[in-house]
Amino acid sequence: MTGSPSRARRYVLLLVMLCGFAVVLFRLVSLQVLQAAELTAKADRQHQKTVSLEGARGTVVDRHGKVLAMNMEVPSVFGIPTALESPAKTARSLSPVLHVRTDELEKKLRQDRSFVWLARKLDPEQGHRLEHMPMEGIGLVMEGRRFYPKGPLLAHVLGFAGMDGEGLEGIERRYESQLHGEKRVVILQRDAMGRTVFPKGQAEQVPAAGHSLVITIDEVIQYIAEKEVEEAVTKAHAKSGTVIVLDPQTGAVLALAISPRFDPNAVASLTADRWRNRALTDAYEPGSTMKALVAAAALEEKVMKPSTMLYGENGRMTIANTVIHDHEKLGWMTFAQVIQKSSNIGAAKTGMALGDQRLYRYLQAFGFGQKTDIDLPGEAGGLVKHPREWGRRSLASISMGQEIGVTPIQMVSAVAALANGGVLMKPYVVSEVRDAQGKTLRQILPQVKRRVVSPETARTVTSILEGVVTDGTGAKAAIPGFRVAGKTGTAQKIDPRTGAYSSTLFVGSFVGFVPADNPRLAMIVLIDEPQGESWGGTVAAPVFRRVGEQVLNYLGVSSDEPVKLAMASNRR
16 A cells, blocks of 8 residues: 555656656757747847948039049047057057047047047058057948048038038038938957957948939039139138129029138138138128119119119218218219119119118018028028118118128029029029939929019110120120120128228129020129229129139130130030
C-alpha cells in the first residue's frame, strides 16, 4: 500500500518537470523565433548612435538653367570623448587645422559624452588634412554645404542658408519648405563598453532631396544691372544704389541689383544691414517720379488733357503758408509740359484738381501703401496716409512726391502698369518648382492684380513720358535707336537729427520703360545719397540708358542703330 503514494509523487514530480521544460522551451522559441527581430533591433540600438544631418537642398537656376545655388558635400569632424586618451593633445593637434582655439576644442573633448561635433562643414582642404592625421576618437562625416557659384551675383535675391541648412534670407528663406530635403541619418556603432567606434561603412537611409527652383531672373541681365549700379554708386560716392528690371507684360523680375553687394558664401562677419534687400524693405519719398502716376490719374478722371494750360506762377506759389518752388521760372505751359519740365507747381495744381479722395484712390490702385506680394521675404508696405490724416498742404505735397513713402519695387510695378496698357501685375521671382528628377511640380504664371487706367490713358501718359526724355529732364536716359518713356525724380531726405528736410541728403531716381511703343523692359534706377550732383536726371538716368541699351542688345530687340554690348563675351 505504501508504494502507491510513492509512485504518485514520482508522477507528479515528473509532470512538474515536464511542464517546466515546456515553459522553458516555449520561452526559448519565443525569444529566438517570435521576438528575434524586435530583440535584435533593441540590441542594435543599444550599440548604435544615430546622428541626424540635414538633407540635400534643391538647386536654384536662372531662367536659362544656369546654376545659382547648389549643394557641395564637405567634411564635418566629430569627436568621441570617451575614446580619447589625451583630450589636450588631440585639441592641440586639431586647432591649426580646424581654425578653432585649443581651449575650446579641449573643453568639448573633456565632456562626458560619446559624441560631440568639433567643426561643421569644413573646406575640402581641411578635410584632406584631417584624413592624413590618424587620431583615435576623431572621425569625419560628409555633409551638404550651400554653395553659390556666382559669388556676390544675385546675393540679395538668393539670400543664404545657415549652418543647419535652413534658409535665412531671400529665396532660400521664402521657399524653405520646397528647397529643404529629408533628414539624413548616419548610424555610428558602439562597443561593449558603450564607446562610439567608427563604422566600417556608414549605414544611412536614403533621403529625398529638396525641390529645385527656376527663377525669372536672367544671369546676364543681372550682371549688367549689378555692374552699372556698382559703378554709379562708386562714381557718386553714394550710400547705396538699386536697379530693378521687370518684364512689364508679366511682372517677371529680370534683374534686381543692390549696391553694395555681399558674398553669400561668406556672411559670418557681415551685419544684417549688408544683406538687406533695399528694393523691398526701404521706403523713400519718390519725388518727381510720382508725377507720372498723378498725371495718369488726372487724365483718367478727365480733369486734365495733354493740352490743358496751367500757369507756373513764375516758379513760386504759396500753399498753407508754405512756399512751393520750381527749379526754373515757368509761366503758362501745357499739362504735358508740366510733366516734361517736372514742375512742382503744375503737379500741385493737378493734385488739387483731382481732390484728396480721388488722388488717394489712385495711389491705392497703383499699389502704394501696400505690399506687392512679391515672393521674397521682408517686403515693406510703404506709407500712404488716409486723407483724414492729411494736412492743408498734403494734397500738393503728395502730388509732387512728398509726404508719401514708396519702395523701389512698388514704383517700378506702378510704372510697368503704364507700359503694358494700364494693368497692375504682381511682380514675381520664381517661375517653376521641380522635383529632384527635373519634373515640373508647379508653374507660377503671371498674375493680374487689377486694371488701374484705361489703355487710352496709358498711351497718352506714355507719349508725355517720351517727351521727358526727348525734351525734358530725362535726356540722359535716351537710348539711340529706341523710344524711351520715363520720369526723373530728385527727393530730399529727412534729416534724422532735425526731423526736417536735409539740404545735403537726396535720392536721385529714374523710372521708365523701353521701347515705348512695345515695352520689353520696365526699370527703376535709384541712387541713395549721392555726393555732388544729385539730380535724378544726372545720376540715375545715365544708368537707365547703359543698362537698357545692353539688355536690349542682349535680348535681340531690333533697333535703327547698332549698339555695342560691353560684355559680349558673357552672352550665350
